[in-house]
Amino acid sequence: MDNMIRVAVAVIQLRDRILIAKRPQHLHKGGYWEFPGGKQEEGEHAEHALIRECFEELAIIPVKYSPLIQIEHHYPEKSVILDVWTVTDYLGVPQGIEGQPLLWCPIKDLEDYQFPEANLAIIEAIQAEMIEV
Numbered sequence: 001m002d003n004m005i006r007v008a009v010a011v012i013q014l015r016d017r018i019l020i021a022k023r024p025q026h027l028h029k030g031g032y033w034e035f036p037g038g039k040q041e042e043g044e045h046a047e048h049a050l051i052r053e054c055f056e057e058l059a060i061i062p063v064k065y066s067p068l069i070q071i072e073h074h075y076p077e078k079s080v081i082l083d084v085w086t087v088t089d090y091l092g093v094p095q096g097i098e099g100q101p102l103l104w105c106p107i108k109d110l111e112d113y114q115f116p117e118a119n120l121a122i123i124e125a126i127q128a129e130m131i132e133v
């Protein structure tokens, strides 16, 4: 489908925690928790979108990252392909550059937060693949 929106999503891991952010109220899925990220631009490589979104939303630069999962999801109002990456090292200290609240959530507690529907599969992948250290 050519009206799919491709989204780069960063699962930023520090030991047994993942960084989550609260989506600004005025956006699609506003008020839900999310993994930082955003829309891939026309002609942009997926990795570049990941790095750019981390910088724009958190002021960090990922240096160690790998693909985790790709999810196609159809919301009533739009269809997305979430291109999800695990980020295990980065430069800088994450800050909510767009005023979004940030939280380092223990991996085992992720299901206690309200995420968009498509994120269920991401949380399952995190809990299945990430070894708690």
Ligand SMILES: Nc1nc2c([nH]c(=O)n2[C@H]2C[C@H](O)[C@@H](COP(=O)(O)OP(=O)(O)OP(=O)(O)O)O2)c(=O)[nH]1
Residues within 6 Å of the ligand: 007, 008, 009, 027, 028, 029, 033, 034, 035, 036, 037, 038, 039, 040, 078, 080, 082, 116, 117, 118, 119
């Ligand atoms: N960033 C992010 N987006 C998600 C997640 N789960 C999920 O369904 N989405 C959807 C919601 C949005 O429709 C889309 C991401 O768009 P976005 O609003 O973050 O895009 P963006 O940062 O480029 O922002 P903008 O273009 O609206 O300024 O993907 C998630 O965990 N993180």
Ligand SMILES: [Mg+2]
Residues within 6 Å of the ligand: 036, 037, 038, 039, 057
């Ligand atoms: Mg975003």
